[in-house]
Amino acid sequence: MSAVFNFTFVPWFRSVAPYIHKFRHQTFVVGIGGEAIAAGKLQALVQDLALVHSMGVKIVLVHGFRPQVNEQLLAKGHTPQHYKGHRITDPVALDCAQEAAGQLRYEIEAAFSQGLPNTPMAGSKVRVISGNFITARPMGILDGVDFQHTGKVRKVDTEGIRHALEMESIVLLSPFGYSPTGEAFNLAMEEVASSIAIALKADKLLYVCEVPGIAQNPTQPVSDDNPIATEITLADARRIFAQAPEAEVPTDTGFYLKYCIKACEGGVERSHIIPYSTDGSFLLEIYVHDGIGTMVVDERLEEVRQATADDVGGILQLIEPFENDGTLVKRSRTEIERDIANYTIVDHDGVIFGCAALYPYFEKSTGEMAAVTVSPHSQGQGDGEKLLKRIEQRARLMGLKSIFVLTTRTMHWFIKRGFETVDPDWLPQARKEKYNWSRKSKVLVKYL
Template sequence: MSTVFNFTFVPWFRSVAPYIHLHRGKTFVVGVVGEAIAAGKLASLATDLALIQSMGVKIVLVHGFRPQVNEQLRAKGHEPRYSQGIRITDEVALDSAQEAAGQLRYEIEAAFSQGLPNTPMAGATVRVISGNFITARPIGIIDGVDFKHSGVVRKIDVAGITRSLDAGALVLISPFGFSPTGEAFNLSMEEVATSVAIALQADKLLFVTETAGVRIRPTEPESDDNPIDTELPLADAQALMARLPTPERPIDPGYYLRHCVTACLHGVERSHILPYSVDGALLLEIYVHDGIGTMVVDEKLESLREATSDDVAGILQLIEPFEKDGTLVKRSRTEIERDIGNYSIVEHDGVIFACAALYPYPEAKTGEMAALTVSPQSQGQGDGEKILRRVEHRARAMGLTSIFVLTTRTMHWFIKRGFQPVDPDWLPEARKRKYNWDRKSQVLVKKL
């Protein structure tokens, strides 16, 4: 049993290590919906956040409290009132929100204070600091509806939050803000988390929500044939937003997507939508290559894009050394010009540093990723990962369920990123006819 464990644990831990190094010293803002706490997920979330913090990540936790406020209201004999998806916070609702926030802060602090032996929190020392970090103003009256004590973020105390993070504390923020005259305003968790992430220029904004993420075909029902889009370039996310109806309810993935897009447009490079129903969702998203939810990523358009005819010369120059040493099959200028629409590239200051092509086989619902090349000047900087993710995104958009590669020298790189070896007979018939049996390339497949 121990030998089997070693064979599974050691490769897994080695695969995680690059992400531990990558995220050390970074700042993450985590927004957790109140429904997650109501569903009994607080203890596991606290454990995972403590673990992430122990690996050098600075964490700001913003909690929601929608169901808890509704429960307090109903206990007082009042029904929750909303307009345009926003709570109308009268005096009773404000009292209920303050009671719910106080109770939740107590529960969250207690969860981070656990330290029993033989539990994941053993030996963890997590200092939780909360305070009046948010200045707010009233929403006011919109379309004749007075939102009373509901507000929007006006200012974030960046210096105060930064001092607390630098002191090693986890900063806990409730969705409340205060005016300069001392009035309290009920805010939305999603707006607070987004505003804090933008103000801090956080490295990640992560929403732990009721939804699993954004589906590739949002108008179709959830099914195995309509999987989550694990990565959305910012431009694609904006285009998707334009096609989605304006979300009225926070449970709609489009509601979270709107906040992710806002964050990315204002300097937060990566924003995520994760399901709280999956145990360890935060760990899976942060430390596993493919993640588990949807990530909106601000890959600058000038650095990661589809190739055009103007890029042919640059691609030829990039791949030529790898063709000479036998790593890649030789391709002529005519072939690349003909297939240029299949290529994606990473470009910086007019120089192409990485490329790959996707050749779809729709009848088999798969596609070949070919000519994946990274310049020696930028190897180790993540350009290969960027291109791989771009090709995966293009393949999903075509309705493909897998991608495959043929390689003679780089199989380990692909295996670490979720590819599995298969027999060449697995190949689609059209590709099998072109397979070079003398070259004996390894065929590796990745399910999307």
């Protein structure tokens, strides 16, 4: 084994360890689009799910079957019918859906049962349990369109699912629900997964699908100049969804985002959109800090939020000691009230423990991270990192390419987090004109 491998593997494995500890005994609901299975990604996805399950994560897996149902319908000379993103399930479509679900469940169970030596599944012994855990109701008639056997989730049998999970089994569900009268209804995989996640109070909802995530500029295609936003707040997700065209096909911006928003509003801490096209994307999203797809998080859970006028007094109280000792430049109440929308705060039970402001300079595609403050009572607990991450996120959403800080005492903290020192002449002209040369602040920049 080469020394190079040793020196790369060991630090990587150590860096993953905190996530392994954190996620043990947590519950993940995973929705896999039928498109991923049709693209031949099932074996790799199952191997990754089995690996995560072996590290103590409880997994509920919901599979989709859109392309498989369409294929069967076309083979029978029947045209697939949809309205506003929902399948119209007539009797022929219902038969095709049941056939497709049976075939896919067989393939998924078989994949979890493999255990050949020298493969990732060797010795895995994964038990898979399926069942009638979803009670459904008919979607009915919408705009004069009768959806027939298409349904909506009415109730989730959380007790039954939890019992299966406590037996260290993976729970596998097809997007079907059953009425008290015994009727079967075709459901949307995305709705089933989000409803289960909410009902179980799951720690994560993850969609492994055909889209790479939400672009930093959602109106434009993903590219090197418009990469994926790795994390967006629930508030930003709502804004993006409101501005997106009506989501009718899975590649539309709002299609999966709608269900991520629903899950976060229902109490699920994190919802993810992950591309199946990248090998190992499920593992990369979970065990790598920045992930590979888009995570929607309710910022209230992080206790990090955009400041409001009601927070001005708390911000003044927080920064006053640092202004008095010269760490921060003095700011008046009037100035903070005027710029309050620029501020992000860390709020613990109504008390502000940290703040930072972002002032954009669009002419140079950069922004100043200013008034960075963490209370002495919470220093060393990660609040500074939370503020930096949120400021970076806000900067990316503004289309900025970098952020910079001016500091006299905390240079090393920023350097450790990816900033580099530049000459004050680097500053945007408008900011250079306000630079205090007698203070001799160091200028550090981080490229996003």
